[in-house]
Amino acid sequence: MHVPDGFINVPVSAATGVVAAAAVAVSLKGARRELDERTAPLAGLVAAFIFAVQMLNFPVAAGTSGHLLGGALAAILVGPFTGVLCVSVVLLMQGVLFADGGLTALGVNISDMAIVTTVVAYLVFRGLVKVLPRKRRSITVASFVAALLSVPAAAVAFTVIYALGGTTDVSIGKVATAMVGVHVLIGIGEAAITALTVGAVIAVRPDLVYGARGLTQPLKLRVGGELVDAPAAEPAPVPAAARSARPVWIAGIVASLVLAGFVSFYAATSPDGLEKVAHDKGIDKKAEDHAAADSPLADYGVKDIADARLSGGLAGVIGVGVTVVAGSGIFWALRRRRTNDTSPAAVPESVTSEKA
Template identity: 80%
Template sequence: MHVPDGFINAPVSAVAGVVAAGAVAVSLRGARKELDERTAPLAGLVAAFIFAVQMLNFPVAAGTSGHLLGGALAAILVGPYTGVLCIAVVLLMQGVLFADGGLTALGVNVTVMGVVTVVVSYALFRGLVLALPRTRRSVTIASFVAALVSVPAAATAFTGIYALGGTTDVPITKVLTAMVGVHVLIGVGEAVITMLTVGAVIAVRPDLVHGARGLTAPLKLRVGGALIDAAPVTTPATAPAAPAAPASSKKLWIGGVVTALVLAGFVSFYASASPDGLEKVAADKGIDSKVQPHAAADSPLADYGVKDVGDARLSGGLAGVIGVGATLAVGSGAFWVVRRRRNANPAVPANADA
């Protein structure tokens, strides 16, 4: 759903840019409370992983494909504020390096694909987690539903922006019907990817999943037919025990990086070549009649290929690997700075449940 230059006029694009900048500023402050020494590296990995999976277009209908947006996945894994930053980093890398998503439309893309998906998905996710039993399975179920809803929500948000600043004269009802219809189908793929990824991380390191924190329930004992909380186990008060060191996330980080590199460098070659939902609707409804050439169209990595590398498989694979590396470096660096600012600001409380 990367909006190119020319779909939305300059005034509305500028307003969307202000909204996106404000959301990023708020998220930078909020992310200080979400990130610690273990989750900050994970946030950079999440951005790189989303970049990789977005290269894997999957077919959803005849002549139409879809790809992960990633807002729900990022919000559930690392928190909503950090999730907005993850998507913003991905969109920035895609726009600058790969000419994917217009530069003047960057604010529109961050607002639609980052802010809307994160806010909608995380609000729904938290509501479901509170309503469902406090189990890991509930987290995966809630992640599926939240991701599913977030995609048509983003399509609706784009339609609203188009209604305000679209550069072509197309009936808005037709745009809304087409956008929501195809993106409901794409949402199913988004939901499956999000659920599987969240479930996989929970299976090995539930303590690192932001949306799974606080799920540990007290041990229950049945007494006289009723369930009561068991008394906590106590140890003799001898010498005070040293606090347990937090488990390292190094193995998860390495496994995630390898997975992202394989997806972007190899699996992406087999992705669907059909236009994604927005491209298909734009072509069918005439929204793309005033699309403008991308300012980075001459980039050596434009269209996810390495310039002057003739072999398509090798060109796309190298571009994917470079993209994962660049996103990982920029994202990790940004989150490291946010983490350092939290350490330097005593007013920001430590995240005790990390």
């Protein structure tokens, strides 16, 4: 659903840019509360994994394909604020390096694909977790439904943005019907990928899944005929090897590199949902060439490498590497800032004096 340049006029593009910048600023502050020594490295991995899986278009209807948006997956694995940042990093890398998604439309894409999907998915997810049994399977079920609904929500958001600033005169009703219809189908694929990924991480390291925190129910004791919470037991020491997220990180990086560097060659080549609707309804009449169309990695291929398989594979591997480095750098910086803010040196002297 990457919106190219020329679909949305300058005033609305600028307005969405302001919205996106404000949301990223809020997310930077919120992510400092979500990130710890476990989730900081995982967040960079999530961004790289989303980049890789977005290269795997899957068929959803005759002549139409879809791909992961990733907002639901990121929000559930590392938290909603960090999730917005993960998807934003992916969109920035795609727009600047791979000419995927317009640069003047970056605010539109972040607002639609990062903010709307993450917020809608996480709200649905939290609502379902509250009413479903407190079991690991409930997290997977809630992930599926949240991801499924997040995609048509993004389609509705794009339609609203296009109604406000579209550059062609088309029937908004027809655009809305077509966008929501095809993205419901894409949402099924999004839901399956999200549920499978979340379920896989929960199966091996449930403590790394932000949305699964507090999953266990407190032990109940019957006292005087009434059920009361049992006193919390002292946690047993956990071996350092069990606490380390390194095995999960390595497995995730390897999976991302294989998906982007090899499996992506077999992805569906049909236009995605937005491209198909834009062509059928005439939205793309004023589409503009990408400012980075001459990039060495434009269109997910390495310039001057004739072999399509090798060119696409190398581009995918480079994209995963750049995304994980950029994402991990941002999240580690946020983590370090949180640590510095909560260290004794960061507490004003007057406060420490009063406590003394």
